[in-house]
Amino acid sequence: MLNLKMYINGEWKDSHNKEKRNVVNPANGEVFAQSVEGTVEDAKEAIEAAKAAFNSCVWSELPAEERASYLFKVADKIDENAEELTRFETMDNGKTLREAGFDVADAAACFRYYAGLITKPDGQTYHVSDPVQAMVVREPVGVCGLIVPWNYPLLMSVWKIAPALAAGNTIVFKPSEVTPxxxxxxxxxxxxVELPKGVANMVLGAGPTVGNEIAESHDVDLVSFTGGTQTGKHIMRAATGNVKKISLELGGKSPNIIFADADFETAVDYALFGIYAGAGQVCSSGSRILVEESIYDQFVNRFAERAKQINVGPGNESNSEMGPLVSQEHMEKVLNYIKIGKEEGARLVCGGERITKDGLNKGYFVEPTAFADVKPDMRIVQEEIFGPVVVIQKFKDEKEAIHLSNDTDYGLAGAVFTVDGAKALRVIKKLRAGITWINTYHPTYNEAPWGGYKQSGIGRGLGTYGLDEFQEIKQININLQVEPIGWFSK
Structure with missing residues (x-):
């Protein structure tokens, strides 16, 4: 049995109330670890440690090359421990070893990216009319509260921690209590790697307790959150107390548009990957497939045929192609949405049930599920399900495809499949979404920004934009002609 503790000011600690939380393997329902259950007092202690470390300048005033050297060491350690981290990620979250392995490798690459980026030129100088040298420099924000979800326990952590540390901030980090x-x-x-004490602090515990304290604290200068839209709205309200900077990466209900001229099997293959990778527990999943009417029936039949062939099983088994959902609570939520879809009159073309055969009865497995003949106002079309459930919609022409694609409160991602490059670009430019693809789905890069429109969030992660989120911009003006200004009479 693993015992997981908090890390505050360079020390591993129990919570103030000594309470524990069971950590469950979603593939078999077994408890494999216990984590401390953090309190408001624990969160305050971590925030105080981060604030003291920032004020001491032990990290923020290190030369960029020295901060980078720490991040490079972290990346090397991730590589050295890749096998263990991959195994633990699968045990914790349920995803397949193949998916977890990609996440671990990408986590190391993300640290290296920001280690390299922070040593590159930044800031600007301006030629102005007065005898003044005007310039802009970038400085760390201060104490950053970082809150991440359970679907990418390691990678989402790194997406926030790496740029925050690279910029010279100190952090108070809260992982999901489900996947610590x-x-x-x-x-x-x-x-x-001997990161200076107080620079990186981690508090385990529930969002309404620990997460809320981080969002509300006047000693936290920025809060960055990835998760559900409703929680994001709460964090926005909580952050108003000291008008702290916020960065929110929230939900999605992303369209995947398939035109009749697309390479048919390629489109089907990517549509499957778009929704069933990660068991659909991906904010950018292609959870709405829009198909041109002339190939609609053919597509629905072929998609259902392929979906039924997906090998669902424990993530640590080499032949598993899709793992379980992360928890019993989340599985029940997804199954309830499937029930809603049936009640709304959508046609279930595959899946729709919990998997209990072949020894999977103790895990949280749900069949790859697809609904066809849906209407735009159905809840399963409008609301984020966050599981292996997709809706397939029919459209007549380009104009209707764009309208249906934008007809939700979300705007995270979207894709277009067609051999017509001009049409693809026309449609992509009309999508109200922050991450888009043409003839592919899901690839992400540390170098490119990540984030959405509308209720899918505020701000961008990754790339240079991700570093910008964790920096303040300061204007400096230097007078080159030091003499009285003579504005007022003597």
Whole structure:
């Protein structure tokens, strides 16, 4: 049994109330670890440590090359421990070893990207009319509260931690209480590379307790959150107390548009990948497939045929192609949406049930599920399900495809499949979404910005934009002609 503790001011600690939370393997329902259950007092202690570390300038005033050297060491340690981290990620979240392995490799690459970026030129100088040298410099924000979800326990942590540390901030980090294992291992790496005390602090515990304290605290200068839209709205309200900077990456209901001239099998293949990778527990999943009417029936039949062939099983088994959902609570939520879809009159073309055969009865497995003949106002079309459930819509022409694609409150991602390059670009430019693809789905890059329109969030992660989120912009004006200004009479 693993025992997971908090990391505050360079020390591993129990919570103030000594309470524990069971951590469950979603593939078999077994408890494999216990984590401390953080309190408001624990969060305050972590915030105080981060504030003291920032004010001491032990990190923020290190030369960029020295901060980068720490991040490079962290990346090397992730690589050294890749096998263990991959295994733990699968145990914690349920995703397949193949998916977890990609996440671990990308986490190391993300640290290296920001380690390199922070040493590159930044800021600007301006030629102005007065005898003044005007310039802009970038400085760390201060204490950053970072809150991440359970679908990418390690990678989502790194997407926030790497740029925040690179910029010179100190952090108070809260992983999901459902998946604390690999984030804890990451903080063990921070200890190994001897990151200065108080620079990186981790508080385990529930969002309404620990997360809320981080969002409300007047000693936190920025809060960055990835998760559900409703929680994001709460964090926005909580952050108003000291008007702290906010960065929110929220929900999605992303359209995947298939035109009749697309390479048919390629479109089907990517549509499957777009929704069933990660068991659909991906904010950018292609959870709405829009198909041109002339190939609609053919597509629905072929998609359902392929979906039924997906090998669902424990993530640590080599032949598993899709793992379980992360928890019993989340599985029940997804199954309820499937029930709603049936009640709304959508046609279930595959899946729709919990999987209990072949020894999977103790895990949280749901069949790859698809609904056809849906209407735009159905809840399963409008609301984020966050599971292996997709709706397939029919459209007549380009104009209707664009209208249906934009007809939700979300705007995170979207894709277009067609051999007509001009049409693809026309449609992509009309999509109200922040992350888009043409003839592919899901690839992401540390170098490119990540974030959405509308209720899918505020701000951008990754790339240079992700570093910008964790920096303040300061204008400096230097008078080159030092003499009285003579504005007022003597």
């Amino acid at each position: 294992l690999t984030p804890t291992k990451l903080f063990e790496i921070f200890e190994e």
